[in-house]
Amino acid sequence: MGGVSHIVVDWGTSSFRLWALDAGGAVLAERRSAQGLAASGAEGFETVLESHLAALDIPDGVPVMMCGMVGSRAGWVEAAYVATPAGLDGLTEQAAHVPSARRLIRILPGIAQRGAAGADVMRGEETQLLPLLRDGFAGTACLPGTHSKWVRVEEGAVAGFATFLTGELFHLLRSASVVAPAVEGAAPVDPASADFATGVDDGLAAPELLGRDLFRLRAGWLLDGASPEATLARLSGLLIGAELAGAARIAGTGPVALIASGAAAALYGTALKRAGFAAVTLHDAEACVRAGLHAAALRAFRLERISA
C-alpha cells in the first residue's frame, strides 16, 4: 500500500483497532479485531501486529504509534503513568519504546493523579483527549465507559480527573446480581425511553438511595412483572444519574465536551441534558483516539519534518 506515512493502533482489553494514515492524518486503510490483551498475550503481540500490517502490505520502516492497555503491566511493554498535569509533549516524550527490528513502535503512557486530589489512573482516554488539548480546549470533558472519566482540562493539559465505576457496576448488576433475572433477554437500552429518564432523574435526585433503588428493580419484577426492557433502562438511568450527581458536585454543570460513540453518546447526551448541564458538545470517541494517535505520531516520529 502506497502513501502510508504511519500506523496508529488503539489496543484495549478486548479490542484491536488499527489505521494506516497519510502524513495529514487521512485514513488509507483500517483493521479491526477482537484480539484484545488476553487473546494477544497468548499469540504474541508482535505476531498479531505484524499479521495485520502484512495484510495491508505495509513495508518495514513504517512507524507505529499505539495507546491503551497494550501499555499496561499485562501488555506488550509497560508505559509508566505520567503525572498530572499532562499534555501532548509529556505523553509523547514518555512513550514506551517497543523493541522491533522492522520499525519504530511506541506506546503512549496513561496518566496518574496522586496526592490531595485523590489517587486515580487513566490509560487510553488520555489519547482521546489529545485533539482537545491541541485545539486549545479548556473546561470539563466526560468520557463515558466501563470506567467513566471526568476530566478537567487547563492550559493544554489534563489538570485532574475522576473515574466512576458506572459501566462496570452496570455489567455486574445486569449479569451477576439478583437484578439479573429481571433483565434477562432485554434489548439494548433506548435512550428516549421514559424508564431511562425516570432512572436518571431518581439517580440524580437521591444518589444516597441507589442501593435501595437497585433492589426495587428486582421487587418491581417480582411483584409487578416489570418488563426486562423497562428494568434495564431504569438500571442504566439510575447508575448514570448517580454519576452525574457526583460529577456535578465535582465539576459543576458548565459546558461539557462529551467524548463518546454509539449507545454511550446517546445515553449520556440525554442524561446530561436532564441533569441541567449547559452546552454539551459531542466528539466521536473513535475519531478522537485516531486524531490523538496521529498528533502523537507526528511529534514522536518527527514526521512533519520528514514529510515536509
Add this chain to the structure above:
Amino acid sequence: MGGVSHIVVDWGTSSFRLWALDAGGAVLAERRSAQGLAASGAEGFETVLESHLAALDIPDGVPVMMCGMVGSRAGWVEAAYVATPAGLDGLTEQAAHVPSARRLIRILPGIAQRGAAGADVMRGEETQLLPLLRDGFAGTACLPGTHSKWVRVEEGAVAGFATFLTGELFHLLRSASVVAPAVEGAAPVDPASADFATGVDDGLAAPELLGRDLFRLRAGWLLDGASPEATLARLSGLLIGAELAGAARIAGTGPVALIASGAAAALYGTALKRAGFAAVTLHDAEACVRAGLHAAALRAFRLERISA
C-alpha cells in the same frame, strides 16, 4: 428426646438451622448445616428435614414451624407474600401448609410492599421482627445483610420497609470487579479500624461520589500500594456509609433497633454511631428469629392451650 414441644427452622439460601424447643421456648437441642436451598432442592426438602429430626430422636407428631427462602418459589412450598401492614396474626394465618404424613409443618410467608411506597419484598426478616412486634416496639429497625432491611414498625405491624443491596454490592465488588485484586487475601474487616471509619464518613458525606470512591480503591492499590485490609475496610465503610445516608433520608436518625449478629452487628453499630443515629439497641439476629418462630408456632399450633 423428651420435653420437645415443637421444632423451629430457619432455612435460607445457603444455610439450615433447626432448634428443638420446649413449650416455653427454651432450646433443648439444635442442628446446623450448609444445606441451603440449592443443596436441599436436589436431595429433597423432606429428606433433609426428617434426617435432622431423626438425628435428634424427634417422634412423629411434633410440629415444625419454618421461615426463610424455603417458602420462596424455588423452595419446598411457596408461602405467598403478605401485604404491608403485616403482623404476627397475619403472618401466622397465611403460613403455607406443607403436606406430610408425619407431622404438621408450616412455612411463614414473607412481606411485600406495593404502591406509592415502592415495590419491595422481605422473606425471613419478618420472622426476626416478630419478637419486637410482640413486645410493643414502635420505630425503626435495621437488619443488615446481603440485602439490608430498614423497617418502620407501627402498632405491632411492619408498616413499611426499604431494602438496600449493600451486602451484595460488597460481595460483587470484592470478588468480581477491578477492585478484587486490591483486596485479595484480606482478613475480615476490623470495625475499629481507621480505614473503615474513613470509608463510612466518606460514604455518608458524599454518597453521589460512591462510583468514584470505588474506583479510587483500585487506584490507591495501583499507585500507593494500599494494603488489602485497608482497602477492604474502606470498601465496606463506603457502602455502609452510603446506605446510612439513604436510611437517614428515609427514616431520620432517631432510635434504631439493630437486629444483627457477629461481624455485621459490630460494623453497623460503629457506622450508626458515626452517622449520628440516636440510641441504637442491639438485638441478636439468631435469638430474634428463634423467638419469632417460637411465637408463630405457639399461635399456629395452639400450643399454649395444649401445654396449659
